[in-house]
Amino acid sequence: MIKRYLLLSIAILCCTSFAFSQKRIGYEKPGDQEKRLAWWTNDRFGMFIHWGLYALPARHEWVKKYEKLTNEDYQKYFEQFNPDLYNPKEWAKAAKAAGMKYAVITTKHHEGFCMFDSKFTDYKATNTPAKRDLIKEWVEAFRAEGLKVGFYYSLLDWHHPDFTVDKHHPQQPANNSDTAYARLNQGKDMSKYREYLHNQVRELLTNYGKIDIMWLDFSYPGKNGKGHDDWGSEELMKMMHKLQPGIIVDNRLDLDDYEDGFDFVTPEQVVVSDWPTVNGKKVAWETCQTFSGSWGYHRDEDSWKSPNQLLQLLIGSVSKGGNLLLNVGPTARGLFDYRAKDALGAMGEWMQLNSRSIYGCTQAPDEFKAPPGTMLTYNPATRKLYVHVLVWPFGKLVLPGFNQKVKYVQFLHDNSEIKYLGRENQGSNDLVLTLPVKKPLVEIPVIELTLR
Incomplete structure (x- = not known):
């Protein structure tokens, strides 16, 4: 080279x-x-x-x-x-x-x-x-x-x-x-x-x-x-x-x-x-x-x-x-x-x-911004958004501006559900994911969001 x-x-x-x-x-x-x-x-x-x-x-x-x-x-x-x-x-x-x-x-x-x-x-x-x-x-x-x-x-x-x-x-x-x-x-x-x-x-x-x-x-x-x-x-x-x-x-x-x-x-x-x-x-x-x-x-x-x-x-x-x-x-x-x-x-x-x-994925639409310590990929055919968590948070992950845009959330490695809550009643358009305190046994955990 x-x-x-x-x-x-x-x-x-x-x-x-x-x-x-x-x-x-x-x-x-x-x-x-x-x-x-x-x-x-x-x-x-x-x-x-x-x-x-x-x-x-x-x-x-x-x-x-x-x-x-x-x-x-x-x-x-x-x-x-x-x-x-x-x-x-x-x-x-x-x-x-x-x-x-x-x-x-x-x-x-x-x-x-x-x-x-x-x-x-x-x-x-x-x-x-x-x-x-x-x-x-x-x-x-x-x-x-x-x-x-x-x-x-x-x-x-x-x-x-x-x-x-x-x-x-x-x-x-x-x-x-x-x-x-x-x-x-x-x-x-x-x-x-x-x-x-x-x-x-x-x-x-x-x-x-x-x-x-x-x-x-x-x-x-x-x-x-x-x-x-x-x-x-x-x-x-x-x-x-x-x-x-x-x-x-x-x-x-x-x-x-x-x-x-x-x-x-x-x-x-x-x-x-x-x-x-x-x-x-x-x-x-x-x-x-x-x-x-x-x-x-x-x-x-x-x-x-x-x-x-x-x-x-x-x-x-x-x-x-x-x-x-x-x-x-x-x-x-x-x-x-x-x-x-x-x-x-x-x-x-x-x-x-x-x-x-990874396969079939590309850059996420501009309306979605990656929270600190994460990277996003997006599959336009399936309308799935993927949050790759590089730095594991303590129990919560806030996705800014994601509220009302998501209808289901799960880990990708095992398809286990992740509960979430919107903050619209607090004057915010954020989505808050409830994550386990301990990081899953995956090198970089991935969260799959099904968009509305």
Whole structure:
């Protein structure tokens, strides 16, 4: 994923309005986008999987950049890559048990290594001791569990000989001088890499059946950067929609000038404070988050989020009309490590009882304000409002302005009734819920309100 110093700028871009001309690439009719996104905005919760050669050094997926490794330095990981315990059926079952409805896997990350059997390179899983198309098995396993499938593909490639050295490249010159870049890029031809990129995306969207999501990462236009011209983004978008008319695509192709240049925005590793807008209009969005501080498997990294924090990320996203894509970084042997399994298990335990407050839900109508220590989600089809209680109150919970708007209240985890009383006779329009003094044995209790 992108470097940390870019995260704030991405978040600001995604969470504020900005103007763009109403140009269109023109691969579909206006209004078709909402139909393509319908399943995704309903399902709300997906699994991201970052897996590649970087699982062997186990020091972050950007280890090649951070340690300025050459292709020759990195070759030992290619020669040793043999995930002998890889069983994508187990991954798919874990994702489903956690309450996830779709998944996105790295087919190629910035290191340039392909997890799939591409005819355009020898730098692929089938030429390692693994000797397998790892993506083919993964797609089949996740589809078998009823999960939608998506491909992450890095626009960057630190292995390809024609990918020019830039500010994110492992061989970035220390002085960043134009002369140094020119010397390093002598003989490189980005047009050849661009053709390679398009050929591989075509393979991914042709050889594996129906693909639901294409997650391309990432653009950084400007001096010593790369943007839509480098990737051929307009042509790439047209090709993807021609090959897979129902596919949805993220916003990292540097096509913000086009009304149909993306389907959803992607604030990364940030808590979104308000529903993101583009040109003053709310847009579909998904925050991608990690269990810890790394996307790829990082053996010694120890900043793992608690189950409560992870649930708040999920609830908070839905409460502002968005999705959560939660990342797992498998080990080099092909397993989810114990910390990932524990986190997924905790999410699944909560979702088993409380998923009605997530699936099909969105931001609550403006007339309903969340009391302190709570978050609201709303299902417009069932007219159910959900109060997620983050801080347990002492016996009473006051819902300001809710009186005369509610006809039944219950806990979601067991459907047990909650008694309530209006305060209209006291000059108030509040609703007061009578709660047990002791918090229920649920990580974050949810109260379901049936509206009048």
